[in-house]
Amino acid sequence: MKESALASSSRLGGAVISDRIVASLLEELRTGRYARADRLPAEVDLAAELGVSRTVIRDALSEMERAGYVERVRGIGTVVNRTVLSLRSRLDQKLEYYPLIRSFGSYPHADGIQVFPIRAGEELAHNLDIEPGDDVICIKKRILADTTPVIYSIDYLPRALFGTRDYTRIDLTGGVFDILERECHQQISSNVAHLKASCGDDAIRSAMRLAPGEAMLLLDEVCFNRLCRPVMRSLSYYTNFFDFSILRKLL
Numbered sequence: 001m002k003e004s005a006l007a008s009s010s011r012l013g014g015a016v017i018s019d020r021i022v023a024s025l026l027e028e029l030r031t032g033r034y035a036r037a038d039r040l041p042a043e044v045d046l047a048a049e050l051g052v053s054r055t056v057i058r059d060a061l062s063e064m065e066r067a068g069y070v071e072r073v074r075g076i077g078t079v080v081n082r083t084v085l086s087l088r089s090r091l092d093q094k095l096e097y098y099p100l101i102r103s104f105g106s107y108p109h110a111d112g113i114q115v116f117p118i119r120a121g122e123e124l125a126h127n128l129d130i131e132p133g134d135d136v137i138c139i140k141k142r143i144l145a146d147t148t149p150v151i152y153s154i155d156y157l158p159r160a161l162f163g164t165r166d167y168t169r170i171d172l173t174g175g176v177f178d179i180l181e182r183e184c185h186q187q188i189s190s191n192v193a194h195l196k197a198s199c200g201d202d203a204i205r206s207a208m209r210l211a212p213g214e215a216m217l218l219l220d221e222v223c224f225n226r227l228c229r230p231v232m233r234s235l236s237y238y239t240n241f242f243d244f245s246i247l248r249k250l251l
Contacts, residue, residue: 017052017056018056018059018060018063019060019063021050021052021056021057021060022060022063022064024050025040025046025060025064026064026069026085029069029080029085030085034080037080038079038080038082039076039077039078039079039080040061040070040077040078040080042077043057043058043061061078066249067084067093067247068081068084068247068249069081069084069085084247087245087247088100088103088104089103089242089243089244089245090244090245090246090247091193091195091219091244091245091246092246092247092248094177094188094191095219095236096175096177097143097151097153097175098175100242101143101145101150104145104241104242106145106146106148107145107146108143108144108145109143109144110141110142110143110144110173111141111142111144112140112141112142112207113139113140113141113172113173114138114139114140114141115137115138115139115140115167115168115172116137116138117135117136117137117138117159118135118136118137118138118156119132119133119134119135119136120132120133120134120135120136124136124156124233127156127222127230127233128156128158128222128230128231128232128233129229129230130158130160134158134159134160135158135159135160136156136157136158136159137156137157137158137159137162137167137172138154138155138156139153139154139155139157139172139176140152140153140154140155141153141173142207142208145241148241149207149208149209149239150238150239150241150242151236151237151238151239152200152204152207152208152216152236152237153176153234153235153236153237154234154235154236155176155232155233155234155235156232156233156234157176157179157180157184157231157232158231161180161183161184161186161231162183162184170183176232176234180231180232184231186225186231187225187226188223188224188225188231188232189224189225189226190223190224190228191221191222191223191224192221192222192224193219193220193221194219194220194221195217195218195219195220196217196218196220197215197216197217197218198215198216198217198218198237199214199215199216200216200218200237204237208237208239210239214239214240216237216238216239216240217237217238217242217244218235218236218237218238219234219235219236219238220234220235221233221234221235221236222234
């Protein structure tokens, strides 16, 4: 790992350091010095290698174990699960459209972007823990992989997240997780998702160029910040361009 990256992360606090260490170790496991390893070095050796404390290493390995990339086995060490490492699109992890599409070797971009205000109905108000009638910003867009439509997204953000600022002067065309962090200082830490098959309405079907009878996978999510407050309702319609995986840990 580059010293500059470590030095930068050290100023941001322990949680951020461990996040950076996880990212670094995953890169090393996939394409770097541990690309052929079936185990990682001992914690003390990793700490010395990366110039951080054993506590940071322990936190990073715990996160990697929760995600299924490794298993820590007493008397054996930190064992690498290469099948899990090779999975590109996991529904049990945060899905960001652009990196996901790039992992398939395609160029991601959005078009047909619409941003407009609505009033929250009973269901949306319940989802976002706001009052019925409160202002909500709706962002609709079509995501393409090269020239092929692959995702249609509809995101609902409480207007209150933007304070007194005029949201029409804010660039809301990028990734919604980036928008929430950059403009609202909200970091998504978890979500509750419901999966279902959906044909979509006529407008969505036309935008996605679906064949007659072709269905999509609808991911209906409520996203929560680190204080466990809902900050977004998201409807994402995925075409069969994607092949999703779910990791189920049994121990």
